[in-house]
Amino acid sequence: KAGVTQTPRYLIKTRGQQVTLSCSPISGHRSVSWYQQTPGQGLQFLFEYFSETQRNKGNFPGRFSGRQFSNSRSEMNVSTLELGDSALYLCASSGGVRTGGLSGYNEQFFGPGTRLTVL
Amino acid sequence: DAKTTQPNSMESNEEEPVHLPCNHSTISGTDYIHWYRQLPSQGPEYVIHGLTSNVNNRMASLAIAEDRKSSTLILHRATLRDAAVYYCILNSGNTGKLIFGQGTTLQVKP
Numbered sequence: 001k002a003g004v005t006q007t008p009r010y011l012i013k014t015r016g017q018q019v020t021l022s023c024s025p026i027s028g029h030r031s032v033s034w035y036q037q038t039p040g041q042g043l044q045f046l047f048e049y050f051s052e053t054q055r056n057k058g059n060f061p062g063r064f065s066g067r068q069f070s071n072s073r074s075e076m077n078v079s080t081l082e083l084g085d086s087a088l089y090l091c092a093s094s095g096g097v098r099t100g101g102l103s104g105y106n107e108q109f110f111g112p113g114t115r116l117t118v119l
Numbered sequence: 120d121a122k123t124t125q126p127n128s129m130e131s132n133e134e135e136p137v138h139l140p141c142n143h144s145t146i147s148g149t150d151y152i153h154w155y156r157q158l159p160s161q162g163p164e165y166v167i168h169g170l171t172s173n174v175n176n177r178m179a180s181l182a183i184a185e186d187r188k189s190s191t192l193i194l195h196r197a198t199l200r201d202a203a204v205y206y207c208i209l210n211s212g213n214t215g216k217l218i219f220g221q222g223t224t225l226q227v228k229p
Contacts, residue, residue, distance in 0.1 A: 004162075031214070031215045032215070033215035033216065033217070042219055042220070042222075043157075043163070044219070045216055045217060045218060045219075048214060048216050050214075050215070055215070056212075056215065056216035058216075090162050092162070092163075105168055106213050106214065106215065107165045108155070108163075108165060108215060108217060109165075110161075110162030110164065112161065112162055113162055
C-alpha cells in the first residue's frame with residue numbers, strides 16, 4: 001500500500017508570493033490534516049479535512065487555506081508569503097471515521113513533508 | 120485541548136528498557152492518550168494509544184496511572200533506531216487534530 005505523498009518536496013519562494021502544496025493520502029483514507037513544523041514553534045496543527053469539508057481548524061491566519069477533493073487529495077495554499085512561513089509542512093491521512101473504542105482509532109499516517117523556504 | 124508535560128530529553132543505553140513519562144493532570148474523561156514519535160528527517164509515526172487500561176503492541180507498552188493524570192511509554196529494549204522525539208498527545212475527538220507539545224528527545228547510546 002503506497003504511503004502518503006507530498007509534492008513538491010522542496011520549494012523556494014519570495015515574500016509576497018503565494019504557494020500551493022499538495023498531499024495525496026493513503027488509498028481509502030478520507031481525512032487529511034496539515035501541520036507546520038518550525039524549530040521555534042515545533043509541530044502546529046493547521047487544519048483537517050474530512051470528506052471535502054474542513055472538520056477542524058488550528059490557530060493560523062486566513063492566509064493559510066486548504067481544500068480537499070472528491071478523491072481525498074488535499075491542497076494547502078499560503079498567500080502573501082512571509083519570512084516566518086519558512087517551515088516543513090506535513091500532511092497526515094487517516095480513515096477519519098469517528099467510531100468509538102480503542103479498536104476504532106484513526107491512526108495518523110504522515111507524509112515526508114514539503115520544505116518551504118521564503119526569501 | 121488538555122496539555123501534556125514531558126521531559127525535554129532522556130538518554131538510554133542500547134538493549135535496555137526506556138520509560139518515557141508524560142503528565143496530563145487536566146485530562147478529561149473522554150481524552151485518549153496517544154504517543155507518536157518523529158525519527159530524524161521523517162514525519163511523525165504512530166506508536167501507541169490508550170484510554171484507561173495499559174496497552175501493549177509490537178512497538179511499545181503504555182502504562183496509564185489509575186487517576187489517568189500521567190502515563191509512561193515503555194520501550195522494552197531500546198535500539199539505535201529508537202532515537203527520536205517522542206510526543207505524548209491527548210485527543211478526545213478521534214480526529215486528525217493532534218496538538219503536539221515539545222516532546223522528549225530520546226538519545227540511545229551504543
